[in-house]
Amino acid sequence: MPxxxxxxxxxxxxxxxYPEARLHEMHDMMLFIRRFEEKAGQLYGLKKIGGFxxxxxxxxxxxxxxxxxxxxxxxxxxxxxxxxxxLARGTDATAVMAELLGKxxxxxxxxxxxxxxxxxxxxxxxxxxxxxxxxxxxLGFGFSSWYKDDGRVTICIMGDGGINQGAVYESFNMAAxxxxxxxxxxxxxxxAMGTSLERASAETQLFKRGISFKIPGMKIDGMDVLxxxxxxxxxxxxxRSGKGPMLVExxxxxxxxHSMSDPATYRTRAEVDEWRSGRDPIARLQAQMIEAGLATExxxxxxxxxxxxxxxxxxxxxxxxxxxxxxxxxxxxxxxxIENAYPYPGKVN
Amino acid sequence: xxxxxxxEALNQAMVEEMRRDDRVFLMGEEVAExxxxxxxxxxxxxxxxxxxxxxxxxxxxxFAGLGVGAAMxxxxxxxxxxxWNFAILALDQIVNAAAxxxxxxGGQYSCPxxxxxxxxxxxxxxxxxxxSLENWLxxxxxxxxxxxxxxxxxxxxxxxxxxxxxxxxxxxxEINYGDVxxxxxxxxxxxxxxxxxxxxxxxxxxxxHSRMTGFALAAAKILAEQGIEAExxxxxxxRPLDENTILASVAKTHCAVVVxxxxxxxxxxAEISARIMERGFDDLDSPVIRVTGKDVPMPYAANLExxxxxxxxxxxxxxxxxxxxx
Ligand SMILES: Cc1ncc(C[n+]2csc(CCOP(=O)(O)OP(=O)(O)O)c2C)c(N)n1
Ligand SMILES: [Mg+2]
Numbered sequence: 001m002p003x004x005x006x007x008x009x010x011x012x013x014x015x016x017x018y019p020e021a022r023l024h025e026m027h028d029m030m031l032f033i034r035r036f037e038e039k040a041g042q043l044y045g046l047k048k049i050g051g052f053x054x055x056x057x058x059x060x061x062x063x064x065x066x067x068x069x070x071x072x073x074x075x076x077x078x079x080x081x082x083x084x085x086x087l088a089r090g091t092d093a094t095a096v097m098a099e100l101l102g103k104x105x106x107x108x109x110x111x112x113x114x115x116x117x118x119x120x121x122x123x124x125x126x127x128x129x130x131x132x133x134x135x136x137x138x139l140g141f142g143f144s145s146w147y148k149d150d151g152r153v154t155i156c157i158m159g160d161g162g163i164n165q166g167a168v169y170e171s172f173n174m175a176a177x178x179x180x181x182x183x184x185x186x187x188x189x190x191x192a193m194g195t196s197l198e199r200a201s202a203e204t205q206l207f208k209r210g211i212s213f214k215i216p217g218m219k220i221d222g223m224d225v226l227x228x229x230x231x232x233x234x235x236x237x238x239x240r241s242g243k244g245p246m247l248v249e250x251x252x253x254x255x256x257x258h259s260m261s262d263p264a265t266y267r268t269r270a271e272v273d274e275w276r277s278g279r280d281p282i283a284r285l286q287a288q289m290i291e292a293g294l295a296t297e298x299x300x301x302x303x304x305x306x307x308x309x310x311x312x313x314x315x316x317x318x319x320x321x322x323x324x325x326x327x328x329x330x331x332x333x334x335x336x337x338i339e340n341a342y343p344y345p346g347k348v349n
Numbered sequence: 350x351x352x353x354x355x356x357e358a359l360n361q362a363m364v365e366e367m368r369r370d371d372r373v374f375l376m377g378e379e380v381a382e383x384x385x386x387x388x389x390x391x392x393x394x395x396x397x398x399x400x401x402x403x404x405x406x407x408x409x410x411x412f413a414g415l416g417v418g419a420a421m422x423x424x425x426x427x428x429x430x431x432x433w434n435f436a437i438l439a440l441d442q443i444v445n446a447a448a449x450x451x452x453x454x455g456g457q458y459s460c461p462x463x464x465x466x467x468x469x470x471x472x473x474x475x476x477x478x479x480x481s482l483e484n485w486l487x488x489x490x491x492x493x494x495x496x497x498x499x500x501x502x503x504x505x506x507x508x509x510x511x512x513x514x515x516x517x518x519x520x521x522x523e524i525n526y527g528d529v530x531x532x533x534x535x536x537x538x539x540x541x542x543x544x545x546x547x548x549x550x551x552x553x554x555x556x557x558h559s560r561m562t563g564f565a566l567a568a569a570k571i572l573a574e575q576g577i578e579a580e581x582x583x584x585x586x587x588r589p590l591d592e593n594t595i596l597a598s599v600a601k602t603h604c605a606v607v608v609x610x611x612x613x614x615x616x617x618x619a620e621i622s623a624r625i626m627e628r629g630f631d632d633l634d635s636p637v638i639r640v641t642g643k644d645v646p647m648p649y650a651a652n653l654e655x656x657x658x659x660x661x662x663x664x665x666x667x668x669x670x671x672x673x674x675x
Contacts, residue, residue, distance in 0.1 A: 075422065108455030118454035125421055125458060130445050136411050137446060140418020140426075147374065147400065147424060167441075170411025177406070332456040333490050335514035 011292050013226040016233075020294050026068060026225055027289065028303060030060040030282050033084045035304075035311045036093060037256075040083065040100055040114075043315060044260045049100045052129075053114045056084035058255040061225035061281035062187055063088040069232035070155055075141040077125040077134045078157035080115035081187075081254075085157065086127075091119040093311075097318035110324040111332065123152075131192075132158060132165030135184070139171040142180035142245070153239045154182045161192020163206055172213040172245070179244035183235045184210070186249045187222070193258045194266040207249035215247050222250030223279040226288070253279070351534055356526040358500035359389050359465075362507035363427060365536065367397055370425060373511060376403040376412055377429030377466075386431045387467055387526050413439035413464065417446045420462040420516075427511060430466035433520055434478055439464075440485075447516040448491030463510045465519035468496070469560055470610050470658050472524060476646035479654075481559075481611030486518045487588040487620070493517045493541055494587040498562035500530035502585055505539030513541060522560045544591035546598070550578035553672040554598040556621055557608035558584050561659060565608055568664035579668055587617060595621065596629045603634040604671040610658055613641040638667045 010019040018026075037055040044053050056063065063084035066076070078085050083100075087093055091107060099106030100114055108118050108127075117127040125141065128134040138156025145152045158168065163186050175182050186206045190197050197204050207217030216238070220231040228250060235246040253275040257264035264272075277283075289295045353361070367373045374397075379386050381394040381404040394402045405412045409430060416426035430436040436443065447460040470479045487494040495510055495517055497503035503521070510517040547562060548569050557565035562583040569579040580598050584590055599605050605625055607618040618639035625637050640659045648654055669675040 077418075106455070108453065108457065111455050112453045116453040118457050120454070120457040125418075126450075126454065128446070130441055133414070133441060133446055136414020136442060137418035137421070139411065140415040140420070141422045142418075143415050144419045144422035144424050147419070167410045167414060170406075170408040171414070173406055173408065174411055174415065332452045332454075334451075334493070335459060335461075 009294055011226065011288060011294070014230050016230045018226060022068070023285070023289055023294060026064050027282065027285050028307070029064050029088055030225065030285070031304060032093070032307050032311070033060045033063055033087050034282060035307050036087060036097070037083060039311045039315050040097070041256070041260060043101065048319065049114065050102065051113055052080065053100070053260045054081040054258065055256045055260070056081050056254065058275065058280070059187060059189060059222065059252045060084055061228050062222045062250045062252050065222070065225050065228035065232055066155055066157070066185065068229050069236055070153065073123060074152050074236070075123045075125060075138070075154040076157070077128065077138050077141070079131065079134060079159055079162060080127070080129050081159070082115070082117045082127045086117045086119060086122070086124050089119065089122045089124050091122055091124065094314050094317050097314050098321050101318050101321070102323065103318060103321035104324045105318070105321045109328060111328065132162045132167050134158065135162070135165070135168045135171045138182060138184070139175055139180065142175060142182035143178070146178060146180050151240065152181065153236050155185060155236070156182055157185045157187060159192060160186060160188040160190065160197050160206060161195065161200060163209060164200060169213070172210055172215055175245040176210070176213040176215050179242065181239040181242070182245040183239050184245060184247045186247070187252055188249050189252045189254045191254070191258065191267070193262070196266070207247055210247040215245050217247040217249065219249045219251065222252035223275070223281045223284065225281050225285055350531040352529050353500055353532050354526065355500045355503050355521070355528045355530070356387060356389050358504035358532055359507055359521065360391055360393070362504045362511070363390070364393065364396060366508055366511040367401060372423065372425040373427060374401040374403065374424065375427045375429060376405055376416065378405055378407055378431050380404060380429050385429070387523070389526070390429070409435050409439040410442060413442040414446065416462050416464070417442050417450070417460055420460040421450065421458045425511065426462040428462065428464050430464065432478065432523065433466050433468035433482055434480060436464065436466065437482070443486070443492070443518070444489050448489045452491065459514060460516045461514045463517045463519050465507070465521065467523040467526070468520035469522045469524065470642065470647060473649060473651065473654065475649045479647040481609065481642065483520055483587050484611055484616050487617065491516065492588065494520065495541060495585065496520045496522070496559040496587060497585060498525070498559055498583050500528065501532045502539060502545070504532055505537050506541065506585060509538045509541050512538070517541070520559070525560055539585070541586045542589040542591055543586070544582050544584045544594040546580060546594065547583050548579065548581040550580035550602070552578045552602055553668045554580050554582060554595070554602045554605040555608060555664065555668060556582045556584065556595055556605065558587060558617070559610065561608045561610055564659065564661050565664055567661045568668060571661070571665050572668055577668065577672060577674060590621070590624070592624050592628070595625065599625055599629045600632045602672070603632055605637045606640060606664065606667045606671050607637060608640045608659055608664055610642050612644050613639060614644055616641055635671055635673060638671050640664055640667045
């Protein structure tokens with residue numbers, strides 16, 4: 001329901017006013033993530049990006065909504081499907097692209113790749129390749145905020161497959177027991193690789209998975225960035241006010257396969273189309289903004305053109321970077337290199 | 350010098366370090382109100398309160414990961430496993446998270462923390478509660494592995510481990526907790542990665558860690574009565590391994606026996622023998638001999654259990670063979 005308030009242009013969603021500038025910011029970031037992922041897919045096809053590469057097309061509203069609803073000082077960690085989240089967090093996109101390409105200027109110096117993105121300055125703690133592993137780690141970040149009483153909230157993201165790991169429930173229990181300031185977010189994109197939610201979960205209403213730990217749950221439309229952002233604010237506020245953890249189920253969908261090597265034959269074209277053309281978060285926000293008279297179709301076309309150009313330039317700049325120096329092989333293992341303690345080829349005798 | 354037990358030494362180390370640095374906290378099963386399953390944390394709840402000495406549910410993977418996250422966020426966790434047998438449930442967080450975090454994050458995040466608890470073979474508790482797993486952990490780059498053999502080392506090494514900027518796996522010995530030893534009264538730290546020559550000798554080098562150090566010293570006494578002077582080296586830190594001290598000894602004695610409680614296959618003895626072969630080959634007059642636990646799950650029956658772990662006699666015999674006086 002578009003409405004103007006205090007003369008300022010914007011959209012009021014469910015009682016919360018989103019000024020024009022923020023709407024543009026949210027839109028542009030979602031579109032940037034989509035085009036960035038497309039570029040990554042393209043570079044993967046050219047074999048310039050190796051290994052596993054998980055794109056988040058379709059899930060952009062969750063990435064942007066989480067970032068918009070939280071403070072920069074709040075902690076965030078997720079699985080290997082991390083490009084969109086670290087970009088939304090504001091990490092330099094060239095460094096993210098360089099990481100995908102295994103270059104020296106990568107966000108983790110080319111040592112992590114697609115699945116291991118970290119940015120300590122943005123409080124983004126990975127980028128974890130073991131399904132569910134980030135959940136106990138998020139518990140620890142939440143614990144540190146409780147210990148230091150620093151007012152921060154930890155946003156700990158997992159998938160609908162990841163939520164079946166035992167470590168998640170160990171973490172739910174301790175988070176609730178000690179009332180730690182954590183929002184657990186399940187990106188329910190309906191699939192864990194080729195396994196649909198129904199084939200893997202006895203309880204498919206994932207927001208209820210915290211009930212036996214007395215963790216309140218919320219199911220939110222993750223394809224509607226304003227709705228998601230608004231409800232996420234409530235969840236974060238709950239955690240920040242000392243009431244303990246909250247579990248958010250973000251209903252979303254990934255348009256691409258699980259990773260670049262997955263043709264996604266386990267789902268129908270019709271199903272994908274239903275989400276893609278019916279619920280796309282970018283198209284939805286564009287329609288809302290046009291209806292509110294905040295932008296025109298022409299404007300969005302131009303923005304898309306500009307973003308595509310920007311992403312192409314980022315790809316080029318990242319590709320032009322050198323590979324990490326061979327000496328990097330041996331750094332960042334221990335804090336102080338311990339002389340003579342680790343013999344390695346070439347140094348023996 | 351004061352005479353205190355191995356468990357008291359560990360307790361003193363934690364208490365001193367927690368007084369020194371309020372980022373340090375102790376977490377684990379039964380560490381607070383129960384004063385520790387092996388009473389290592391006796392009195393610590395009273396001293397530091399429930400915020401810094403924290404009882405957890407039985408949830409090893411969960412609280413190990415909590416420690417990893419807390420360390421990444423700037424705290425200095427000491428995570429106690431009731432025994433290392435149960436830490437197997439937490440291996441993902443130790444091996445896949447703590448050990449690799451610094452590397453995967455390109456140096457941005459580190460995990461300065463201690464995972465500690467009782468290890469080694471215990472007494473009559475069967476296969477699941479009685480084993481040595483240090484070779485699993487020492488195999489992982491990014492981890493440091495420390496195993497003290499007496500109270501003085503236990504205290505100095507644990508203090509160093511808590512101050513260390515990396516993840517330290519600190520394996521105490523279940524049977525040694527009650528051992529009494531001299532411990533300096535003034536504050537001291539024993540740096541990680543430095544071996545200790547526990548007995549000087551010129552005829553045969555015996556390398557042994559944790560409880561086996563005591564066995565090696567007992568064997569050396571018997572050997573001395575037979576006219577063989579053994580040099581006993583306790584690496585104290587398994588990784589990084591102080592191979593220079595070992596090699597210097599072999600250069601003098603020209604033969605070596607490596608003792609460990611753990612299984613023979615790909616054990617610590619295999620690693621140390623390989624290093625002596627790689628770098629001290631010309632110094633050797635005879636092959637390095639390994640004395641290890643038998644490659645079997647630990648049996649319960651007293652006689653079988655005794656057969657499964659190295660004995661002092663085994664070490665004496667191996668040393669005599671090594672130096673050609675069998
Ligand atoms: C412990 C573990 N088991 C299996 C895998 C292999 N694996 C990688 S992703 C994945 C599916 C996870 O799906 P979900 O949690 O729904 O996240 P999504 O990929 O949909 O974002 C699996 C089984 C893994 N990485 N880690
Ligand atoms: Mg999924």
